[in-house]
Structure formats: structure tokens, C-alpha cells
Amino acid sequence: MSRIEETSAQLGGGRDRFEGLPILMFSSPDVDTTANRLTAAGVGHGGVNTVGRPADTPNGVRTEPVRYLEIDEAPEGRVGVVGDLDPESQHTRHLDHPNGAQELVEAVLCVPDGQLRLMSERYKRHLGRPISVAGPVTLPTEVHLPDLLPGADPPAPPALVAYTVAVPDIARVRALLAENGLPVRATIRGELFVPVEADLGAAVIFREI
Template sequence: MGDDINGLHHVGHIVRDMDQAMERYRQLGFAVPAPAYPVLPAVGGGPAEPFGVANTHVHFPGNFVELVTVIDDTGRMPGEARPIPLQVPDDKLPGLMAAIRATAANITSFLQRFQGVHIMIADTPDIDSVAARLTAVGVSHGGVHNIQRPVETSTGTRMEPARYLEISDPQLPPGRVPEGRIGFAENTPVEAPQDQRHTDHPNGATGLVECVLCVADTALPELEQRYSTYFGQARDGKVTRFDRASVTVVAASALADLLPGERPAPLPAFVAYAVSVRDIAATERLLRDNDVPVTRTGPEEMFVPADAALGVAIIFRQDG
């Protein structure tokens, strides 16, 4: 179990203000491309309008951090935003609108809990195998979805196929579990490398390497059992690590040992994620030069507190 997982595909950082989030991430030393937002007619033959959510990706060679915000009723978009027209037959339009509304409603409900990371998607080379494995052990999920997503390349933005699966809690709306949205995604073999401009980060970041979930102490045994079903065998210690998925689970009472000074958000919650960097000393100099607070947790690791990173602690860890 869990042999069909290759680590993290992405985490989703839900923000209230995309302009503010892009500015903060650039201050943290990440290259952040212009966000994209879907436009489509509300009725067949009508004018195309912004709808749903806007997002952008902090790209790494094998995964990414997604910044997500909800498009409000005014349709106001960040200044750099790029419209992505969605082409859909008139008879399919109501179904697509309903699906996008459901996604936006979930994002809105997450943001009402707190601004921060609410999405964690594991990478798999065989999503059909994952779906069959979860079904066999009684895990509720929404099945494999085939979609088109915008991919930015050196020659512009193009739409490429993607496949994903979301785990569901029968007591919650579709695509939801108590800690947010978790699932699996399959990288399509036809994907071209991302534009090098967006994977060469001033802070030296080279990849997304960990996501940290904090739960109440009393909820830890149930969560460990549930995640073992999703991701395979865990490695126990003061915290529980699901190595294949690059997920760490920590009880609230132990969070201060892992991330000194951090206070749990409403639990359960994804409280941090980690990126690897080429040179931890150079990364620290850049952050301090940009007046970003950092806390050292070892000679090869430090983190930016959640208060300074829009609701999630960002860990920087020496690569290798």
C-alpha cells in the first residue's frame, strides 16, 4: 500500500487578496507568474465573464505551490491576471458552471476558517491504481476526473490534460475532509518542462518537499489510521511521517517542538510546508535583507512564521 505515490504534487495556499499574496511571495524570494482566471459565458451565446477562482503557481521542476483566491461578485481581478477562455458546448455549460460553483464554495468555506493552506495533493504515476486501491478499502472519493489546465511555457500558455481524484468525507460536501481538500494527481507524460523563468527562484528554492498537518492530540490516532489508508505505512516518532506522500502529522501539543512559537490554527489544519533550497545561508540572507522574520531550527533548516506568510509557516531546508 502506498507504492503508487511519488511525494507531493502540490499544496494550495488560499488567500484573500491575490495582489498581496504575490507581493509577499516575491518578498520571500519566489518567482511568481501572473495569475490566471477562467472566463466563460453564464448562458449559451452570452458574453464571457470571470467566474470561479483565480490562481497562480510557484513552479518547481517536479511540483508546485498554488496560490488561490475566489473571484468575487464584482469580477475584480489582480492587475497582472490573465484570462483563460473555457470552451464548452452549450449543452455542457450548466454542468461546468455547477462544478465551478462547487469548487468556489469549498474555497470560500476554507477561507472562512482561516487564510492559509487547505489543499494537499499527492503525486502518483497511476491514478487509476490509486482509485482502485482506495475503493477496495472503503475510502470515499469522487472518482478520477479528466480536465484541461493552463500550463505556462516559454511560448505562452497552453491547455494540457490532467487527471485528479479527491477524497471525500460522507459527512461533508463532496471533495472535503475535515482538514480541507486532499487527493491525488497524475502528471501527464506529454507535459513540457515549465518555463525556466518560473523555476529559477531568487531564494534558491528547488522543490516542494513536505506538508505539515496539525491535529488535536485526541484526534491523532484516528488521523494516523486514516492517512495510513491513504498513503501507506507511517514512520512514528514525536511526529508521524508518511514518507511516500511527504506528509508529516503532528499533535497540537508537539507543534512548538517542531516549529517554535507557532500557534495552531483551528484544527485540524495544514500549518506549514517545506521547500528545499540550494544554499540555506544565501536564502537566509535574502530573507533578512527583505525584512522577513526567520526562525532557525537547525544548521540546515529555518522557517518563516505563519504570521509573516499569510497563514502558513514556510520551512526552508538545505537541499540534499
């Protein structure tokens, strides 16, 4: 089976389990070095792959190479690492959203009760550093997920249940959400979020920077 077929089968299995986020990709300034580190840490992966996609640049459309790897045996979905993109084309993309979004800063992965230590150790190997409250991954258990996201009903874990977007003006975000009829709640940290049921199975948290 080709790598693409393996990825398609994995994503299909995720859709069968729950509605939400099936993919988590981390960025790396040097994906080849990351691949070597993962191998040394005993993390299985499919090696570095390269694909191309069209990108608008100040000099017209060109094919931008995207280099990435996928980590094996990730029951929460498709997990991998992508190399930093060319800033010449990246800086022209999607930087004018009405909510002022700047970047994705956190993924929330709900883990089964009793497996927090196991999952923390796995992501420590993935990231090359311990999991901390600073992100980029937050790992609540099923029983503690409602403490972070009040009202959240966790799907079959492990599951990516939310992501956090950095914005410069939270009042602007609140007004935009109200204008579009979207419900908002507050996390235990006091940040705004759109609940799972209003956002296709994954909550969106907004963090003011």
C-alpha cells in the first residue's frame, strides 16, 4: 500500500470515530534533522516526502515545495511534521481574516483516563521536549476536559477536540462571533471559545496576544 493510501485509510478511520480534527502537523525549520531525531528516539515515521502546490507570489504563481513526514501509529489521527514554508509565498497567504487571526498556537488532545502519562511521554518524543502549559499541545483527560472547555462532551479518545488561534483584539473577535450568530463560552483560563457543537466537532479557542 502506498503512503497516500495509508494516509487516506487513516483519515477515513478517524472520520468513522468522530467529527472533528483528523490532522495535527507541527512545523520545523529543518524537517530532515527532525526526522533523524525521531528515528533516534524510536519514533516510527514514513520518512521525508516532498509535494508541490501552486502559490501566489509577488512574481506570479509558482510551484512551492512542501516537505513533510508522517508519524506512524497515531490513533488520534494523522500526526506529522512539515518543514517551514518559503516566506516569500507564505507571507502573502490568509493574513487578513476579519477576526485578525495571526497563528495557530495550541492543539487540545483529549486522552483516555489513565493514559495521560503514556501520551505525555509519546508527545515528548515527538516534540523533543517535555509537554508544558505553554503548548503547543494540551492533554486533558476525558474527566478533566470539561474543566478546560466547560460543557464539552469528549468523543472517543484519543481525539483532537480543539485548537487555539492567536488574535490581537479579543473584543473584535467577540463582536464578529456575535454578528454571525455563533455562541461563545469561556475556558477555565478565561479565553473565548466557540463550542464543539457549533463548529463541526472541534472547538475554536481565541487567545489575545
